[in-house]
Amino acid sequence: MTDYIAAFTTLFVIIDPIGLTPLFVALTHGASAQLRRKIALRACITAAVILFCFGIFGEALLGFVGISMPAFRIAGGVLLFLTALEMLFQKRQTRRQGHTDDAAEDHIDDPSVFPIAIPLIAGPGAIATMILLTDQAEGIGGFAAVMSVMLSVLLIVFILFLVSNMLERILGRVGVNVVTRILGMLLAALAIQFILDGLRSFGLAP
Template structure:
């Protein structure tokens, strides 16, 4: 089972990678002109799809790595670098620009945005996939993995609530407030990414010493 500190770290990492506040303006743009009932339906579908994808990578991500022949220390270092790049994108607003581009590509009156681009890649993107595999690899036993699953599902629940409250959140925070929050989350993610890299280097050193 994960320790309290590890559980908090897992929750924070997933939360920062998804960045629910940053999804608010995109959700509003993708559901523009929809009734509250239609928005709720889109939110439900997007969260169900996202939860399914997250479970897939939590349970089968390790098997994929084993099949390819990638060690966990190597993946931690590579994942940490990827997460650090994502953090820089959040700090300099490049991530939101890419997200907006994906949202604009899907702005079609007859298009259902729940799977694309909301489910993937806006909620479950490459960075989150990497994070999930890393967290699953550090979970000790079935209880540890169950804790990561619970943390992931709690984050999906937060996304769902955020989508339902998106109009109010958008009015309350405004463009500036959402930008500031995204940058703060980027700072947290940068620190977590460095920790992943340090853990990977230490694990690689221990593995090499044991060999």
Template sequence: MTELITAFTTLFVIIDPIGLAPLFVALTQGQSAAQRRGIAIRACLIALAILVVFAFVGESLLEFVGISMPAFRIAGGILLFLTALEMLFQKRQTRRQGHTDDAAEDHIDDPSVFPIAIPLIAGPGAIATIILLTEEAASVLDYASVFGVLSAVLLLVFLMFLIAIPLERLLGRVGVNVVTRILGMLLAALAIQFILDGLRSFGLAP
């Protein structure tokens, strides 16, 4: 039980469902409630699939293609930084308004895979954590326990996303624009931290 609590706490802190909720609001600004529910479901399922795959073959896969975890962290940080710039300068909303084809718009502006599923949910930290947790598993029951804990954390992420949907109505358009800019700055800082952590692992940053 102690190990399960430790695993749950670790994944909860790394994935941070509470912190993801306002980011979800900002990244899905202008989407309908139904679209947001679909994005939330897809993002959580994709993140679950990614983390399960990495739990079994993650370390071997990265070694096979010659990618280190620090390099993976740096790449995730760069991609997050580009998303943060879009949030800061409202490029996502401008691009959305420029599309008249709803189908094309849904395809282009669906953030369920990137950046919500990866790297916000299934980021380098979560991937490294799930690899470490499964490395310590010695039986089928241990694996089942880890995946049960992972599923519980992702369920909390999904519930926080659903709670975040009415948050936009509460804030109003001006409030959402303010929050989007602030979260864009925070996301940019998080992206830089990812990059610095990766560089530090290579010995290139203090």
């Protein structure tokens, strides 16, 4: 149960559904409620397929290119820590907003695949997290638990997308910033734990 909660917390923080909702509003501005539902569903399904594939084949891909899991665990921890710093200093939202601007400049009518599914939901951090979590999972039951965690987080993303206008009005810009910083602190601690686990595999940490 503790591992399940830790996996859920890690993936929830790195995907950051609350931080995604204002961007979803911006990308679907002027769209009807029905079209927003279609975009939200398509984006979440696409992200689920991407994360599922990396969860299954990610470790094999690392082995093919000669990267050990402890090394990837350290690299993933560093990546998550940098993401946490961006969240704490509000740089992540600015970078994500840049993706929305790129989409607008390219006149993309359907933003579900780019930039919502990739890279806003299934970005490098989420992909690295899936590989790390599936590596730590024990047996088929553990793997199924990780996949259920991923689907649970994406279900939350989908629900928040559907109520994004209302949520943004309730929290306001200040509320979103506060929640983002709290999640950033949690992610920083989880990232350090990944790094320590990797160093422990090399005998460099107690």
